[in-house]
Amino acid sequence: MPAKIDARGLSCPQPVLMVMTKIKELGSGEIEVLVDNDVSRENVRRAAEKQGWTVAELKREAEEYRLLLRH
């Protein structure tokens, strides 16, 4: 099961901060991130890729995005 981060309703830097904290904590594995705007989606993707993670999956559900980060 991937670690989960619910960043809906939060604006940057919170979503990125939450993801970076989790990335440092896990080192590798999977993280599922929920965001509800395009800016957070772009920022989370950019931050994860900078750490060597990839967006393995991205789902759009109504007004939200679910990103699966993998390393």
Next chain:
Amino acid sequence: MSIPHWGSDVDSRGCEKLERRYRKNHIDESVKPIYSPASSQTLGRGHLREGGLETKKNFFAGTAGIVLAGSVIGVVAALLQKLGNPGNMGICVACFERDVAGGLGLHRADLVQNLRPEILGFVLGAFVAALSFGEFKPRSGSAPMARFLLGMCAMIGALVFLGCPWRTLLRLAGGDGNALFGLLGLVAGVGIGTIFFRGGYNLGRTSRQNMGLGLLMPLVVVGLLVLRLAYPPIPNEPKSGILFYSLKGPGSQYAPLLISSIAGFAVGMVAQRSRFCTMGALRDLILFRHWHLFLGFSALLILAWLTDIVLGQFHPGFANQPVAHTESFWNFAGMLVAGLAFALAGGCPGRQLFMSGEGDGDAAIFVFGMIAGAAVAHNFGLASSPAGIGPNGVAAVGATLAVCLYIGFTNLRRSEK
């Protein structure tokens, strides 16, 4: 061959269509057998595949886009100065919101009264861009009172320095050495903000609102535009209908209405698409060592500087710089407060305007806080002038710093760290 899967909650026809397109574009059946989805792939025709889902490609979200956005703002600002806007103040969000406050008569400092069309253009440009690209999302409800007060503090700090982060760069680009202290203060303020972020600071989650509420800010701005058109400046008259216009000083210096409006609208569109934010540039660099936004920040400075040189607007020095004072410590301290307030509120004054155009009611509250802060700053002698800081400027810096720290310390939510 494995295909990235979509959940059962996604429309199945959409899945099949995406899968077919995916196979057509990306799967070389001769290559076996492991598919490792790239994090992002360009499909052409303005689309991008991220983690298997095709999304609209946003050119401005990339490196070239943010550099272009900063460049556009730098060049446009310098050109607006040539066309009539005040020196080193082609586009100063704080100064122009202060002028808007004066134009509406919320303060009576007769040198700084003008309902600036650039500010209106920023919101409407961002609104149209957000609407066009499906990013208009009505939302609000995240600590509105705190955001209003942070807006006030930001404006008061900015008026002690005499400029927002945008003008800090424009002043530097024009050769104003005093702005170096403002820049240092801005870095220090944002730096303090990042300490709060590391401690778990945030103002809480927003919630979705209905379209009617999301349209409030753009509608207010349309109303202001109607007022500006109905009551244009009249030569040698300090008032036109209900609007106030400066006859001398920075408020009396402005580029033609149509040019200012188009420039503001264009900057609003570009900045909305690129997420341009001067505070975010410093915050991301300090907090994450991310350079993305800082590239736009740097582009603004460099392009404004080059344009100033070409236009003969570069005059290096400290004394007699346009709309600036030489009290270095207070230049530093004013921008420290402003930088901290922008950081705690999540965006520089420009970004707050753009977000308000995207339907963010909390950003709109911050904008109105800034306008109220401008009124307070001029009514209570907090704002500086070229002669130096205002009679109550020192107290203003102390009080606004205390307010920012109070909001910072009382919103440390370690559970969401």
